Amino acid sequence: MTEIPQRGMARTARLARLPLGVAGRATLGIGKRLTGQSAEDVQAELAQRTAEQLFTVLGQLKGGAMKFGQALSVFEAALPEESAAPYREALTKLQEAAPPMPPEVMHRVLDEQFGTSWRSRFTSFEDLPAAAASIGQVxxxxxxDGREVAVKIQYPGAGPALMADFNQLSRFAKLFGRIFPGLDVKPLLTELKDRVSEELDYTLEAEAQRQFSAAYDGDPEIVAPRVVASAPKVIVSEWLEGTPLSKIIATGTQDQRNRAGCLLALLHFSAPQRAGLLHADPHPGNFRLLDDGRLGVLDFGAMARLPTGAPEPLGRLTRLVLEGKTDAVITEMQEERFIRKGMEIDGDRVMDYLRPIxxxxxxxxFTFTRDxxxxxxxxxxxxxxxxxxVGRMLNLPPEYLLLHRVTLGSIGVLCQLGARAPYREIAERWQPGFAA
Structure with a gap:
């Protein structure tokens, strides 16, 4: 099965209209300048209108456009408030919403994956999806056996649609740069494209979910639902009821924010050591705060596989920076190729760059804030x-790219939560090399 051609054409048309809309707004901006409006006011209005159109379009799409929007959403906390406010709601919608596939299409996928008698495995099954995302719907x-379950079903033709969207979005890198200053979106898109095959393989995702579930089995703070059954395009797992972090970000109490932030940090630092995996898709739609106070973890398609745990040099380097050992920091960064061979760089400048981060x-x-x-x-x-x-003089080795993005994304969610968390204590417990 492939995606309905008209839908693919409509997706491409929506994306193609983005730069035209920006050009039109820029022309309007020139006109407003000529009539006396300040450059700052015009730029702020242009950024707001561009952002509104961008996230409205992304919110209407499945596939790569929505996945890219979800990846961007975790960096929303870094935007100026006057720019972020108009489309924060649109970003939140990107985290959990997408147009559902028709029931007859969904039934065909289940027929192919579990056989035409698949309904005999359930005592009840709801045709209306409970959630829909970039690759599949739930x-x-x-x-x-009486267990409530979540049935994750992949959209037909998801692979070609993802690749087509990523290729199209790559053309608009400068547009995204206007909204997220300093964020180079091309490496992000390249990484998302490189991981498509993994995320489309639900057999691989089910294996990762089983690893997580076993690692946190009986844990009082974090839970990953057990896999009940799986096939290449369908995963059945235990249903997890709770409050999405996106809702806590919007309306949660400070206690809920602190609890969610603390557990999200705990998951980030402990998972490589306990499960040999790092959850690499940290947007708020993938997490729930359960009524018993535990953090529920969902969607195991994007994973950093770390069978020996988190890299020890990262923890050691972080500790050396905090201890103010400039010479040791420079030596460590040279050995790990954060400073290119032959590059001369002032140690004090490097320390001034790293300490605030x-x-x-x-x-x-520490209280994580948008400010x-x-x-x-x-x-x-x-x-x-x-x-x-200084940052332009430093290097990020390829083996650290995914870890870097996931860490930034996780911190971005903590800042959206406005959470106060014992971040250092958690790192000392779980990050190799960090504790003295």
Whole structure:
């Protein structure tokens, strides 16, 4: 089966209209300048309108466009409030919503994956999806043993649709750069494209979910639902009831925010050591705060596989920075290729660049805020700043790219939550090399 051609054409048409809309707004902006409106006011209005159109379009799409929007959504906390406010709601919708596939299409997928008698495995099955995302949608049912289950079904033709969207979105990198200053979206799109085959293989995802579920079995703070049955395009797992982090970000109490943030940090640091995996899709739609206070983890398609745990040099380097050992930091960064061979760089400048980023690990507890995230983003992104100049001299080795993105994404969600968490204590317990 393939995606209905008209839908694919409509998706391409929506994406293709984006740069035209931006060009039109830019022309309108010139007109407003000529009538006396300040450059700052015009730029703010253009950014707002561009963002509104961008996320409205992404919100209407499945496939790569929606997945890309979800990846961007975790960086929303870094945006200026006047730019972020108009489309924060649209970003939240991207985390859990997408147009559902028709029931007859969904039934055909189940016929192919589980056989035409698949209904005999359930005592009940809801045709209306409970959630829909970039690659598949989730239906609620009851398994024959009485367990409530979530049935994750992949959209037909999801693979070609994802690749087509990523290729199209790559053309608009500069557009996204206007909304997320300092964020180079091309490496992000390349990484998402490279991981498509993994995320489309639900057999591989089910294996990762089983690893997570076993690693946290009986844990008082984190739960990953057990897999009940799986096939290459369908996963059946135990239903997990709870409050999505997106809802807590919008309306949660401070206690809920702190609890969710603490557990999200715990998951980030502990999973490589306990499961040999790092959940690599940290947007809020993938997590639930359960009534008993545990963090429920969903969607195991995007994984960083770390069979020996998190890299020890990262923890050691972080500790050396916080201890102020400049010479040791430079030596370590050279050995790990964060500083290219032959590059001469002033150690004090490097320390000034790194210390503010590591503030959450310098204190017993740290309050993650949008203001702090914006400050860091502006400090590193503005080419006029010393930090930006130092950053351009440093190197991020390929083996650390995914870890870097996931860590930034996780911190972005903590800042959206406005959570206060014992980040240092959690890192000392779980990050190899960090504890002295």
């Amino acid at each position: 239906h609620r049912g009851v398994w024959t 590591l503030e959450p690990l310098a204190e017993a507890e 702090w995230m914006r400050e860091q983003a502006q400090r590193i992104a503005d080419p006029r700043n010393e930090a930006a100049r």
